[in-house]
Amino acid sequence: MYVWPSAVVLAQYLWFHRGSLQGKAVLEIGAGVSLPGIIAAKCGAEVILSDSSEWPHCLDICRQSCQMNDLPRVHVVGLTWGHVSQDLLALPPQDIILASDVFFEPEDFEDILTTVYFLMLRNPKVQLWSTYQVRSADWSVEALLYKWDMKCVHIPLKSFGADKDIAESALPGNHTIEMLVISFAKDSFGITSKAY
């Protein structure tokens, strides 16, 4: 399976913030090869990897990544975006959700945010750290963020050393990658603050 340029950029963001990951509950959604989740686990986070419950081969790839990287404590669960399943209900509250290159089909955006919203209800301080490859200037998740009471901050790649080749991978190369940190717009007093 292919490691997407977005995954390398998100992995670099995790590496940049490695000092704050120890003991954090981290869930990767649409994980595939799971590079960001693997880096988080190597940096001491309690990681759960997930991919569609309808595609067992993708879940096998997550498990293989754990085996190859000697991470037997990392759990792998089937989570299909937009489905409130037993596995989603059973998840402990998360601190960080990782999502690399999951915003590629506009018809999936709302399902992804539904799943994220559910996790925000469990822990209103959870942050979604997401990278995506810009494939069309017309696609934007920001109107949906407003609808789901979420806010986002764009993180310049340069601020975490991802604007040039990362770890000799020749990535992100000439792909345009964006990095977003998405969180609940409401604070603990129920006051909404939007930041776009």
Ligand SMILES: C[S@@+](CC[C@H](N)C(=O)[O-])C[C@H]1O[C@@H](n2cnc3c(N)ncnc32)[C@H](O)[C@@H]1O
């Ligand atoms: C473009 S790949 C990105 C994989 C990985 N995050 C990366 O960056 O290398 C999209 C991933 O989303 C998963 N996916 C697609 N539709 C999904 C859905 N409805 N629910 C959960 N996962 C889904 C795919 O199985 C695949 O692993």
